[in-house]
Amino acid sequence: GAGVSQSPSNKVTEKGKDVELRCDPISGHTALYWYRQSLGQGLEFLIYFQGNSAPDKSGLPSDRFSAERTGGSVSTLTIQRTQQEDSAVYLCASSFGGVREQYFGPGTRLTVT
């Protein structure tokens, strides 16, 4: 079956612009996660959604970052007024929740110039 997909695979944007990153989870998975992978910080949790519960936003680095998950499926991560330090690979994962395996997408490489 299809895995987690993310788009775009690469995004280059100018400092100060807004960007939207998309994630399509595995069908039937109730939990969806966003992580960020950067050279300086390694792999960091950003936000996760579980069913109809309020999302856990505790990992979002600033109020320029937001995410939504529509209809319990597709998710969009939005970064407003991008900064150079936002350059990273943004990873999405989905699972059946709890401590079950999280399946990762290929990531979106964001470069802010």
Add this chain to the structure above:
Amino acid sequence: GDSVTQMEGPVTLSEEAFLTINCTYTATGYPSLFWYVQYPGEGLQLLLKATKADDKGSNKGFEATYRKETTSFHLEKGSVQVSDSAVYFCALVKGGSEKLVFGKGMKLTVNP
């Protein structure tokens, strides 16, 4: 807060060498522990996991045992292959949290 500390490397081994990647954790309660692997050009994928003390996870010749007394989850393989060249991440999930907390990752290169 919860954290994972692992060997960062990079490490280069010859084929058939023995591999150990150390991983220790700090967490309240009883986390589940994972090793994820990222092969060149591919996404992160689960290698093995253990959900309680003394559990041993194993996959593809790799093993790791959940040691509560030393808060460790070291990854081992008796004989590495060129195809094992990848970045290895140790991680934990605490019950009720669901978010993975990762170590910094270790790049392994295996030469023929």
